[in-house]
Amino acid sequence: MIDPCDKGQSKLKRVNRVELPSTSLKNPNPETSSKRLKKRSNKKSDKKPTGSDSDEELNKAYDQCVKEDSLLPILKQELRLKIQTRRLSEGQGELLPERAEPKVYELTVExxxxxxxxxxxxxxxxxxxxxxxxxxxxxxxxxxxxxxxxxxxxxxxxxxxxxxxxxxxxxxxxxxxxxxxxxxxxxxxxxxxxxxxxx
The missing domain is CATH 1.20.5 (Single alpha-helices involved in coiled-coils or other helix-helix interfaces)
Structure with missing residues (x-):
């Protein structure tokens, strides 16, 4: 995990796997979550990475951190992953960004x-x-x-x-x-x- 007090002074290292948040997120059984992580890392998936692939998003966040010289993109990704993990542990579905439908504006008579x-x-x-x-x-x-x-x-x-x-x-x-x-x-x-x- 990246220290928020670091302010970009230490070099960022590229993250190849997703770090799950610590057990303080109301996870009743921390051993099962680590087993799940090992099972996921051992599986070789044939499917193409989607837009919700967290590795890809973390890599993008890392690149953005280096470009902007700020830790904010990595912190945003970490917070998003924590919220996602909490939702999944509570049995709720994935939180996908909602795309707003374009508003159709009716013209007035004038x-x-x-x-x-x-x-x-x-x-x-x-x-x-x-x-x-x-x-x-x-x-x-x-x-x-x-x-x-x-x-x-x-x-x-x-x-x-x-x-x-x-x-x-x-x-x-x-x-x-x-x-x-x-x-x-x-x-x-x-x-x-x-x-x-x-x-």
Whole structure:
């Protein structure tokens, strides 16, 4: 048994078997309880350890003691085992932890109305959000279409200007002017003066 005044100063040793409490728990015949303990330890059980397996719980409590540096988990297990032993010696069944059923909470009329209001608000908000996305997408599509048409217009205009330039250059060559395409200038044959033209 662990001394409660120890306060974690001595090292805890892993417990491999369950220590039954001393004979002071109203056990009328201490010899029979020790015989029962020997019989239990000699039996090799083939069943898997369950959640109420005290060895496993003591090992968990030991690990928790080491982790928290406190003797409280071992003391809780010892107290639980004492209560369990007393119940079994009095002929009562095992004390299993009761699992509380989840409480079903009925909504009041006001809460139901509030829930319905929120539901409608969420639906309206979702609808507005979708409409806004659709409008934004439509606006982007229109912008793309207008910019595409502008680009086509500018391409046609560029082509028209290039053909116009080629036509003018051809006319200048036909009139006898020497055209230098690299310097963007031409030389007038009559006055021999260099004239620059815009590119």
């Amino acid at each position: 809460e139901r109305e509030k829930y319905q209001r929120r539901l409608l608000q969420n639906r309206d908000s979702l609808r507005r959000s979708r409409q806004k996305e659709i409008r934004h997408e439509e606006m982007l599509r229109q912008t793309f279409d207008t910019e595409s048409s502008k680009e086509e217009h500018l391409k046609r205009q560029k082509l028209q200007l290039l053909t116009e330039k080629e036509d003018l250059m051809r006319r200048l060559k036909e009139s006898g002017m020497d055209i230098n395409e690299n310097t963007s200038s031409f030389i007038c044959n009559g006055c021999k003066q260099s004239i620059k033209y815009p590119p």
